[in-house]
Amino acid sequence: MNHLLSTEHLDRSTLEELLDEAEGFAEVLTRPIPKVPALRGKTVATMFFEPSTRTRLSFEKAAKALSADTVSFSPGTSAISKGESLKDTALTIRAMGVDLIVVRHTATGAPWRLAEWLDIPIVNGGDGAHQHPTQALLDCLTIRQRFGSLDGLKIAIVGDIKHSRVARSDIFAMTTLGAEVILVGPPTLLPLDPEAWPVSVSHDLDSVIEEVDVVYLLRVQTERGGASVFPSLAEYATRFGMTPERFSRLKPEAVVMHPGPMNRGVEISYDVADDERALILEQVTNGVAARMAVLFRLLGGEHDA
Amino acid sequence: MHDLLLKGGSVLTHEGISVTDVAIANGRVAAIGSDLGEAGETIECGGAWVGPGFVDMHTHLREPGQEWKENIASGTAAAAAGGYTALLAMPNTDPPIDSAHLARYVSDQAFRARNAYVVSAGCLTMERAGERMAHLDELWDAGVRIFTDDGDTVQNASVLRAAMEYVAQLGGVVSQHAVDRDLSAAGFMHEGSISSRLGMQGIPREADDLTISRDIELARLTAVRYHVQHLSTARGVALVKAAKEDGLPVTAEVTPHHLMFDHGEVLSMDANYRMTPPLREPSDTAALIEGLRRGIIDVVATDHAPHAAVEKDVPFEQSMSGVTGLEWAASVVNGVVGLDQHDFFDRISIAPARIAGFTDHGQPLAEGAAGNIVVFDPDKRWTPSSTRSRSNNSPYLGRELTGKVRATLLDGVLTYAE
């Protein structure tokens, strides 16, 4: 593995190794001194061309917990706003002696271009509506901690799948790890060609709510591509929101997840968000461990067989 | 003594096709036949097709205003290497060609470069804004015969209707980049399984089909000669077929890239596969090939659209739309469609010259006619590795193609020789 760009072509053993190692790093994070010298002397750069404090902080925390140095670039503060091209910016950062770049970009494929231009590992921190592989890793880690394995679990991903890089990454990772994924949403928010995905599809959350082990709620945005994609937030909340009533119909061991930031009262009700079976904060914690595993995998050298 | 002898090629004349020699003197075809006597220079044409130089009715030369991408000298040099002797320059320059002096400037620059004959198309509307008619009369007087806002579509049906009525009265052609603005606005590629996989906003086929359909009805209303640019959908081919069957003066073109590629190429996220209209599905590609074979699609046009590296070596969605094509269009069409010599020259030279109103180009060879000629070897395999264009945004670089230009003559003078 030279880069982490997508979950689409990650095989089961690679995913499981990353999750196993993430467990090891999760333990480090519980220590009084949550830091190991694994990547001492390495420098990790974050290049975020889209505002996301949470993901950037998570990567920086992961790098620091591995004793790597971090540098960060954002278009607001760097030469990008002066019209410098992405390629020139990337080459400049590389020339500073950076060992790995985490990139988030509004344009699909931007991390692939960086991987082509540069000779260092690239981690996709989210590109367009395409891929967000570390989110999938932390989601799978969170589910595995709760259930022991993803094998045979039924996972409903609810909401704007069509425009979601989280969904695209989760679908591949979760199904590769043995889970069954059901996409739930109105037709305007589902992919055009669900038959091409390893999933089933429902327009009715109530019809699947009692049979699933995980309900993964996506963040709702009302406007997409200039056209409205559902009538109103209230109507969305009624049909696809995790209301207390729906929550009460879940299997007793079933859990609720959300990639954040949440719209309380829309895709998830106020009370459900704070329930012990809403794993949202566990996801955040695991995000650091999963990203440590990724950084260590890419910078710690190949491991022996 | 003749200036030049084209020896032993398969020569396309008004009488048909035969293996013979062509002698050139004083810029014109001096004689066609065997034993034509001495010549200053002889080009062996054995195994090659000899016919009228190719005519492209959709070239972006970028001058004036965007010379970092291309200029008239470099664009016409690429054209000569691709076997072209005449080009219709698209008017979406900066400033756009909406007035007579700008149209004259383009032809004059080309005349100085001496690589190809160039006439500019004129804008349909001022500044290609789709609101007020361009100076259509003046443009007509400056030699403009084809009017288009290419790069943009005239969205307002009422504006288009008026422009069509005006152009019809002049005897010109309205040529449309036919894409619905609202359906295509947010899109970057064909809407289908690949856009869905990549999470990219798509452009549905209907963005083209709705506009073509509307335009054909307005052409019916106004009796204007209407030309559809760069067809990309199977339905578009069917619409053109139906219009022709109704006896409407409708013509259409297809680009080499829409014949060769489909949206699967975009999985690479390589910006050299970003174009408007987008690469569509294999079923569309098949319909376009069949449409060109049967003559429903009249013309192969390159839509040669140079963009600099800073505009293409970027993420797909941030790149400029378009690819270069002049140097390999004939090779692509020959390799992908497999037309015989007669139909090949019809689609890439004779038909475009007829629609564009070029009289000294795109005619089967005849004694006394202008020496605008190409020698094309349909069997030669080659892999393009460099370009004469100022830009190298081409998906063909590094791909093996079948068929190669051996020589191009403009008014009897070699503008390209292998």
Added chain:
Amino acid sequence: MRQVMSTEDLRRVTTRIAHEIVERNEGTNEVVIVGIPTRGRPFADRIARVLSDIEGREITAGSLDIGMYRDDLDTRPRTRIGPTEIPENIDGKTVVIADDVLFTGRTIRAALDALADLGRPGAVQLAVVVDRGHRQLPIRADFVGKNIPTAASERILVRFEEIDGEDGVWVDQGGDG
């Protein structure tokens, strides 16, 4: 490949080392055994089992992953990150690190760093099945199963039933055979 210790040899050596640990530390009340994954772990478990028999109480071994502490990641293939599980607070305790082979000493240096991040032991001791020489750091073992002088190109393979399906120690001549 040449076998240098049998199943029985391995059993005997483990028992002896367990006794030596008890003797050296005057009992095991203040002793914590931790194995270094992969093959230090079964060795630590076996020592703990013998200690449980000797002391007449349940003693469990821990696991100390050192993958995150190596200083030679650029020059050799890394091992997978394994679990770190320490059965009790190690502050003030004597921690006995168990590993299969003592070679350059770099693994043990990493283990000492890892321990330092987990607490403040009173003392640290080292138990290994095989000491094969070629030290690159000033580190020595407190408890050694067998000293086996080797050439640098040779490999020592310690195998445990739990992981490899068989017990014993072999020397591989190396080379490209």
